[in-house]
Each structure stands twice: as C-alpha cells, then as structure tokens.
Amino acid sequence: MEIHIDTEAGRGRREEIYRQIREAILDGRLRAGEALPPTRELAERLAVSRNTVSAAYDRLTGEGFLEGRVGAGTFVRTSRGSARAARPAEFPIETAPVWERVRLPSLTGVRAEFDFQAGIPDVGMFxxxxxxxxxxxxxxxxxxxxxxxxxxxxxxxxxxxxxxxxxxxxxxxxxxxxxxxxxxxxxxxxxxxxxxxxxxxxxxxxxxxxxxxxxxxxxxxxxxxxxxxxxxxxxxxxxxxxxxxxxxxxxxxxxxxxxxxxxxxxxxxxxxxxxxxxxxxxxxxxxxxxxxxxxxxxxxxxxxxxxxxxxxxxxxxxxxxxxxxxxxxxxxxxxxxxxxxxxxxxxxxxxxxxxxxxxxxxLVAHIRRMRREYRRRHELVVSLLERDFAELTLIPSAAGLHVSAYSSFATEPVAARALRAGVLVNTLDEYAVLPGRRPGLVFGYGGIPFAKVEAGLGRLRDLLR
Ligand SMILES: Cc1ncc(COP(=O)(O)O)c(C=O)c1O
CATH class of the missing domain: 3.40.640.10 (Type I PLP-dependent aspartate aminotransferase-like (Major domain))
Incomplete structure (x- = not known):
C-alpha cells in the first residue's frame, strides 16, 4: 500500500507518521490485512531515519493497529473504521446552469421485467x-x-x-x-x-x-x-x-x-x-x-x-x-x-x-445475424401493437431498434403505472422540448428477448383497459 504521509505537518516526524497511519486505519482508508511499506522504503521516501519509521510502527503495533509477520512485513491488524472516508468540507464550487438540466441515465442493471427501453441493443448476442x-x-x-x-x-x-x-x-x-x-x-x-x-x-x-x-x-x-x-x-x-x-x-x-x-x-x-x-x-x-x-x-x-x-x-x-x-x-x-x-x-x-x-x-456477419433477430422482434411488436392497441397510431418505421406510436391518452401516468407493473416504456414527452407535442409511446425491442415481447405488451394492454 502506497501510503501518503505529510511530514511537513508541524509535529515531530515520528508523531506524524504514527498519527497519519492511525487516522487512515480509523477512517477506513487502510483495511485489515493490507501491507504497510517496509520501514526502509518508507524512511527513504520520507527522508527520515529508519528508526523514526520503526518507532511509529512499534507504537501502532503496541496499540493493536498493526501486526508484524516474521519474514512478511507489517500489516494492518484491524479495521476499526467503517469505510467512512475522510472528506474535506463541501465547498460549493459554482457550476454552469446547463448541468442542472442534465439527468444521468439509470444504470441499475435490469430495470424492469419487460424492458422496452429505447436505444438498447442486445449485448447478450455480442x-x-x-x-x-x-x-x-x-x-x-x-x-x-x-x-x-x-x-x-x-x-x-x-x-x-x-x-x-x-x-x-x-x-x-x-x-x-x-x-x-x-x-x-x-x-x-x-x-x-x-x-x-x-x-x-x-x-x-x-x-x-x-x-x-x-x-x-x-x-x-x-x-x-x-x-x-x-x-x-x-x-x-x-x-x-x-x-x-x-x-x-x-x-x-x-x-x-x-x-x-x-x-x-x-x-x-x-x-x-x-x-x-x-x-x-x-x-x-x-x-x-x-x-x-x-x-x-x-x-x-x-x-x-x-x-x-x-x-x-x-x-x-x-x-x-x-x-x-x-x-x-x-x-x-x-x-x-x-x-x-x-x-x-x-x-x-x-x-x-x-x-x-x-x-x-x-462485422458484416454480425450485423446480418442481429438484423435477422431484430427483424423478428420488430415484426412481432408492430403486429401486436396493430392488433391489440386501438388507442395507438403506429408511426411507420422500417429500421432501427424501436417503433413509436401516437396515443389518444396522456402517456405519463400510463408509463408510471406500467413501470409499477414491471413494463418499462418511454414516452414521446421524454424527448420533447416544447410542450404540446403529440403524446405517444416508444417501444424499444433491442433489450427485450423475442420470447418476452408478447407477455410484456399483454401486460401493458391489461393496464389500458
Ligand atoms: C439518436 C441517437 N444517436 C446516437 C446514439 C448512440 O450514441 P453513442 O454512439 O454515443 O452511444 C443513440 C443511442 O441511443 C441515439 O439514439
């Protein structure tokens, strides 16, 4: 472990080495089992005598923070601290207003049982x-x-x-x-x-x-x-x-x-x-x-x-x-x-x-293989939306990983209810800048296996009844 020690901190050097290692153990930066640098190496790095480092290590060993293992070196013996890393007080550095409008995407793995999120390819077929x-x-x-x-x-x-x-x-x-x-x-x-x-x-x-x-x-x-x-x-x-x-x-x-x-x-x-x-x-x-x-x-x-x-x-x-x-x-x-x-x-x-x-x-072979798979999903989504969703008007699309449809209902409450029922769909509103654009839903099929499409749309269908 490369531990940083500041020997300019005012107290005696032995005291500083002791204090800073102890703090690192107490605040969780150093964890049980981690090796400390050999006394000779740390002494050289800090330009102090080897005795100064040894004395600090001895004191920490005596207090139960460190243990020496013959032939192996000196190790942290205990993790008293949780992983509470010491943080400097928060200084409010002012940032440009544009960043307040940016929402980071959620990356929490499986987002819903039926994930129709737009823009997701099937990385399982990589x-x-x-x-x-x-x-x-x-x-x-x-x-x-x-x-x-x-x-x-x-x-x-x-x-x-x-x-x-x-x-x-x-x-x-x-x-x-x-x-x-x-x-x-x-x-x-x-x-x-x-x-x-x-x-x-x-x-x-x-x-x-x-x-x-x-x-x-x-x-x-x-x-x-x-x-x-x-x-x-x-x-x-x-x-x-x-x-x-x-x-x-x-x-x-x-x-x-x-x-x-x-x-x-x-x-x-x-x-x-x-x-x-x-x-x-x-x-x-x-x-x-x-x-x-x-x-x-x-x-x-x-x-x-x-x-x-x-x-x-x-x-x-x-x-x-x-x-x-x-x-x-x-x-x-x-x-x-x-x-x-x-x-x-x-x-x-x-x-x-x-x-x-x-x-x-x-690349060409992979695209061909993926196109076959996505075409099946595209055709299935389109045919189910046309068959079962009279309140949606499909927007013609012959390519890509999603299809969209205008809706005769306000989409936000529907998408929220769908998510609670395990179905993730995006709304056109999420991508609109000006209010008053036509409402609709976006159905991505890159992230949902073919076998789950029908059940997922069926569940959404039930919600709209
Ligand atoms: C319109 C559009 N452009 C580009 C991308 C791809 O972005 P990137 O290549 O940065 O992953 C996406 C992905 O969702 C997209 O929807």
Whole structure:
C-alpha cells in the first residue's frame, strides 16, 4: 500500500507518521490485512531515519493497529473504521446552469421485467469469443496499439470504416475524411467544439435526442427546437442565422420515421443557401427490415456541408464507446486537434480489434445475424401493437431498434403505472422540448428477448383497459 504521509505537518516526524497511519486505519482508508511499506522504503521516501519509521510502527503495533509477520512485513491488524472516508468540507464550487438540466441515465442493471427501453441493443448476442481473441491479440508486448496513437483514430480502422460505409450506406469517404470517436456522442461534441462559438444558433429536431441538444447547449450554443412532421424536420421553420442543424434522417429519434427524399433535398438546398452545417446522425440504420434506404444527406450534398455521424453502439455494443464522423478532410484535421486536447484518442487495442473485425468480415456477419433477430422482434411488436392497441397510431418505421406510436391518452401516468407493473416504456414527452407535442409511446425491442415481447405488451394492454 502506497501510503501518503505529510511530514511537513508541524509535529515531530515520528508523531506524524504514527498519527497519519492511525487516522487512515480509523477512517477506513487502510483495511485489515493490507501491507504497510517496509520501514526502509518508507524512511527513504520520507527522508527520515529508519528508526523514526520503526518507532511509529512499534507504537501502532503496541496499540493493536498493526501486526508484524516474521519474514512478511507489517500489516494492518484491524479495521476499526467503517469505510467512512475522510472528506474535506463541501465547498460549493459554482457550476454552469446547463448541468442542472442534465439527468444521468439509470444504470441499475435490469430495470424492469419487460424492458422496452429505447436505444438498447442486445449485448447478450455480442460475439464474445471472437472479441476475446481479437483483444487478446492486441494486448501483447509488441502491440503498437498500446502506445499513444493518432487523435484522428487508428489508421486501419479509419480505412475499414470508409470501406464499410461505402458499401452499406453509399457514403463515400477516404480515410482522411473519417475520424474515430468515442461513440456518436463524442462526434457531436467535437463537431460543436470546432464549428460553434458561444451564442451560435443550433437547430434540433423536437421531439429529438436529448444528449445531442444538451451537448450543444453545454458548448454555449442557443439551441432551437424545430417540429417534425410526417416527412421529417420542418425545414421551413428553421430560423435565420442557424449555424448548425442536427438531424436523424434515416430513423428519426424518437419517432422512427425516415425523412422523405423531398425534405432531404430541401434541407440540403437550404444549407447551401444559408451556409449552415448539417449533422446527419445515422445511429442505427444498419438494421433495416424492408424497403431501400433513402440517400444519406451526405451523398445528396455536393458542397461539403454535411458531417455524417455513425456509431458502433447499436451494431456491436455501447460499452465499446466507438463511433465516427465523416466530413471534409480539412474539417477532420481540426476535429483531430480538438480530440487531441480533450482526451487524445479512443483506446488503441479496442480500435485495432474493431479494425480486424471489419477486415475479417466479422462485422458484416454480425450485423446480418442481429438484423435477422431484430427483424423478428420488430415484426412481432408492430403486429401486436396493430392488433391489440386501438388507442395507438403506429408511426411507420422500417429500421432501427424501436417503433413509436401516437396515443389518444396522456402517456405519463400510463408509463408510471406500467413501470409499477414491471413494463418499462418511454414516452414521446421524454424527448420533447416544447410542450404540446403529440403524446405517444416508444417501444424499444433491442433489450427485450423475442420470447418476452408478447407477455410484456399483454401486460401493458391489461393496464389500458
Ligand atoms: C439518436 C441517437 N444517436 C446516437 C446514439 C448512440 O450514441 P453513442 O454512439 O454515443 O452511444 C443513440 C443511442 O441511443 C441515439 O439514439
């Protein structure tokens, strides 16, 4: 145990060593069985004589706090204290008001017997064996990925991502137009950091993805919520002077509908006219169950105004914290600087493992397998909602990990009662900024096994009677 002793504290040095070890034992920082540093080592570190340390240890041993074991060293004998760590008095450091609006997500494991929470993939189907092998291969003495790496991301992974999205989404990019990020969320943060100045106007969808709105607010932007109709964000409502627009065109979050081609073209044309940057968050469209995906904004734009954002949170696992952005190489160079000054880069071995997973064809095979599974759940949820819930109007959706439905009832009391009955569903209100948006429910099926879907919706059905 590396114990910190302050020998400048005024009293005699022997007294200080004695007092500080005793306090550490009493307040629970040192626990029974933990080894103290050998007297010679501690004496050297504190620049005192070995006798001074020995005398302090002897006194503590005499009082029953420590015990010497022949040939093994000196150990803490007793844990008198609970784990009550001594804390300095709370000093009210003032924080920016934006943080009062942020609620941390609950991470308490199983949240409900029937968990229809939106945005959760089935991590139980993660390719565990393959990843153990890939990561194991990277945690070895010769692995280059253990050193500091390129803030823009592991070169092989940027290449792999560029190839993957060219095929799967028709998003054309060279590796120097790709930056690897810690999830889509960090991509939004980095884009905001390099594009926005405090007070700049950012438009977001309403209802929309709260972490996106909050990250732009935290960067000092004025965030304006814009309504969404059956075709997507209302481009006609975008205010003058908007610097950046954040949208989810493939699978609007949380409504689930795709942005129509006309609306996409309107948005790209509007950005061309106004000079705004468009951020296209394509977080879960690898899971498409029918129909052809519409052109990404990134492909419809010829002026380099669209920054495309992707994530491996849904296709693989959110815990890997891997995502990416695609933008002009000039922007990516600045984003890499912002990445360097915030946290340098994502974990090297994890990036390298993903690069190999993509190269070996593992990612495509995994997506195919997960798509089959999610398609079953999607079809079951849709058919049960259509059959049993006359008070819900399903919002058409052909992709992703959730479907939403407008409701003819106030959703908050229903969701609260459902949770008490073991069914977790989100409400559209949770994602709305302005009051008065249409009420509805969101049904995520990534976190609930196929076999439990019918019973879960049945229980919700009973509550609505
Ligand atoms: C709209 C949207 N964007 C992005 C993400 C993924 O975020 P990340 O890659 O930071 O885990 C989610 C996850 O729920 C989401 O709903």
């Amino acid at each position: 390719p565990f064996d393959t990843w153990r092998r890939l990561l194991g291969g990277e945690i070895r003495a010769s692995a280059a990925s253990l050193g500091y790496g390129d803030p823009a991301g592991h070169a092989g992974l940027r290449e792999g991502i560029a190839r993957h999205i060219a095929v799967s989404r028709d998003v054309r990019a060279t590796p120097d137009e790709v930056v690897v990020t810690s999830g889509a969320q960090q991509a939004l943060d980095l884009i905001g950091r390099v594009v926005l100045r405090p007070g700049d106007r950012v438009a977001v969808e309403d209802p929309g993805y709260p972490p996106a709105r909050l990250v732009f607010e935290a960067l000092g932007a004025e965030v304006v919520p814009i309504g969404v109709d059956a075709e997507g964000i209302r481009v006609a409502d975008l205010p003058r002077g908007t610097k950046l627009v954040y949208v989810t065109p493939s699978h609007q979050f949380p409504l689930g509908l795709p942005m129509s081609l006309d609306r996409r073209l309107d948005l790209v044309a509007w950005a061309g006219k106004t000079g705004a940057v468009l951020v296209e968050d394509d977080y879960d469209t690898e899971f498409r169950y029918h129909g052809r995906p519409l052109e990404p904004l990134h492909s419809l734009d010829s002026t380099g105004r669209v920054v495309y954002v992707g994530s491996f949170s849904k296709v693989l696992s959110p815990g890997l914290r891997l995502g990416f952005l695609v933008g002009p190489a000039s922007l990516c160079r600045v984003v890499a600087k912002a990445r360097f000054v915030t946290d340098w880069h994502s974990a090297g071995p994890v990036q390298a493992a993903l690069a190999r997973f993509i190269d070996d064809g593992g």
